Amino acid sequence: MSTPAGATARSAAPVADATRTGSRALFAVCAATLLVLMNYTAPVAVLPQTARSLGAGLTTQTWLINAITLGLAATLLVAGSLGDDFGRRRIFRAGLALLAASTLGAAVAPNAGTFVAARVLQGVASAAILAAGLGLLGHAFHTNHGRSHATARWASMLGAGIALGPLTAAVLTALGSWRWSHLMLAAVAAVLAALTGRLLAESRAERPARIDVPGVLTLGAGLSLLLVAITAGRIGWLRPAVLIPLVLGTLLLAAFVVIEARGRAPMLDLALFRRPDFRIATIGAFFTGLAAIGPSTVLPVLVQRLVGISALGGAGLAFLWAGASFVVSNQMRHHGTRFAPTRQLALGFALTAAGYLAMLGYADAHSWARTIPGLLISGAGSGLLNAALARLAVTSVPLDRVAMGSGANNTARYVGSAFGVAASITVASSLLPAGQTAGFSAHGADVVLLLGAGVAVLGGAATLIRRRVTAPAPAAV
Template sequence: MAIDTPSSTSTTTSTAPERVPLDNPRLSTRDKLVLFVLCAAQFMVALDFSVLNVALPDLGADLGMTRSALQWAVTAFALPSGGFLLLFGRIGDLYGRRKLFLTGLTLFGAASLLSALAWDPASFLAGRALQGLGAAAIVPTGMSLLTTTFPEGPARDRALGISGTLLSLGFTVGMVAGGVLTDALSWRSTMGLLALFAVIVLPLAPGLLQESRTPDRPRLDVPGAVTVTGGLLSLIYALSTAADRGFAGADVVVALVAGVVLLPAFAVVESRAQAPLVSLPMLRRRTVAWGNLGGLVTFSMMSTVIFVLTLYLQEILHLSAFETGLVFGVQGVLSALAGSLAAKVIGRFGARRTLVASLAGQGTLIAALLALNTHTWSVWLATAAVSLASMCHLGAIISYGLTVTSGVPDEEQGLATGLVTSTQQVGITVGIPLLGVLATTSTNLLSGVHTVMALDALIVLAAAVLVGLGLRRPRRGSGAVEAEPLGAR
């Protein structure tokens, strides 16, 4: 792909943000504020994935939602947040990432307030769906603004390290904060917390962020947008609904078929489009294809471990919600430590090796959870194993993001980061329905936990091998692996 030149990517400050000097990884005060705004927004979205989980019973009792209806509190957010990511990432590329980021942030804050003040199930679910739309605009544009502000090298490594740490911490902090807020106040305070984040970040963003977009504006690929968005929406709906009602329902079957048809159709449409939503040559890059596989596996399998481990700690070891929160609090602290070390490790060994090693470490430590039993000492094993596995998980998050976006021109960073964040959102969404259901439907919960951990570990270890083989440096040529197409030798 073409190498960026000043004339092609940054002819004026209206189309490209100021860039941190490559040879100066130290961040100025303004750079730190820009990073704060972008990372705080990402953290807010990550928080939303888990902050409501422990509050669902109180939510259902307050709004009169049945147990089967409560899954829509999660699905209503996951559907638009995962389904519209690629589309919004491309719209940001074409019409302005800053503009769409601010729009998404405003929508997310207003939707969080609507959810907090909801008077019936319909108003609450409407708020959650609008939150998802806001998140779909925030995540790809925020990542694009980050990668176009901080160029490849130490500066971007550091910025992505901080972003990845907060992304991982957001999910963990959400679980702890959700329980504390629900017990101390009510479930409404969890949504109020998200609105507060938006109120803090939104006034800072306009004065700090500069517009960034592709200089030329080709037509938006409408057929591609329809097929990929419809395919992702169908797939996420099917998997989320099947987690609660199984795969036998007619709506689940129809959605699965639609996803299976629409996603391949998207590939056909893109191969013929004059201005495709997704560049197929980009998908043939080694780094994009194999890096996203690593990201999909690390997110889906780690979210499953946390979900199943929460059931184990409370229903088998009979820990309270607060005690369970302490276990994940330790995990969060070690994840933060991993985030501060990841950039240094990547700088020394490279993103490819770090990704493979992180996946291998995550899979091995998940396998250690097969030793869990009904004895109280198992809480120490659970705490140690999940915390260390989360450190490896954090390393995989940061290194896969760097792997996928390395060597991609600024004008296509929105597309690359849209793929990265789509992988994240889909991974978080599909892991629990695919494997977590094995624990929740098992007549013996401990046996179900062991089954999930065994499959989870095997999948992660297999991914480590596949990603390692897929990202091998070609024998000929001196270019970095990030620039090599998937089909290169």
């Protein structure tokens, strides 16, 4: 029996509509993610110029880089939970508006303290964009193929942003001032905030919206204190300024776990950890931040200081690493469903370790060119990690918890990144030759690479351990 033409047209209309909705969501979320990562990495390439302009010493310079991670890690899970309950588009647009305002604040900052405060707010804004954005994609794409395609595109924006952020900042600094890149990024964020109202459809969980106030307070304060301790530990771990926030932060995080386990509407559903994929996604994200993002964020600064290249040259090296990450992540949209995410993570960690080992000795040889093969190899590893983690973040949780899954995944990633950045700077600035009292050393730079490779190997091993749990997992929606 033939189908009437009118019925065919009516059945095709929702499909076309869904395709348009998904394409708009993918464009808006990818553009905002690109902006977030450009903003995240822009100061790295021009750290000496920024520090000199703001009068920042070596310890404060760590905060110029790490302050945004503090805001990110402390609020990613909160933003994801709020997005699921109150509307992912609403949280996403609020994040873009706050990013525009805080980036403008960084551009006009008169001193280091104001700049650091603006960077913390940038982290809060970025958390809203990343958690709600990946949640929007999880809601817009329902099939395995569609989600693999969308999350691989999203992951490629991480690499593209890391590539373009330092390069843009270096070029604009060479033309005028380090402040110009912040002004440009603030303007783009404002435009995106205005456009996304039309590009995105609202989505939220079908349950009463509640704010887990005790969870928000204990998690935010606990992670903030922990990251303060990690960053302050650069000049000694046994000082009260490190031990007090470290102990208080640990106690608050323990309290958060107890609150979430007993709460009626928890910000983080601890039952999700019964799912092997969710556990692996969280562990893999933490080790990605610790082993891949942390050392790679500090590397351009070390090459500038130890080899003597310009800010633009350092940005060019970062572009090679992030460019390789972008290409590999983008290609995984064609192949993502053919590979198990755990194997993809293990291979990504292996390439990260191999890339770091290939760069050993560049500072002693006083050769930036010796870093190129290793940057390309470790960048490819980062691309595999990003694509696998983005896919797991939305497939390892029920549909009504996709922003929570994204928030948990990215929280683990940026807590690991904060550890990695602080540890890399501490090691590189502590192992100084006799007679040198400040700065970085070639020996310290090699130890950073060796530690990064070792942690990457541990991360790869951890993601391959899929312990079966007999307790029932939460039902998918």
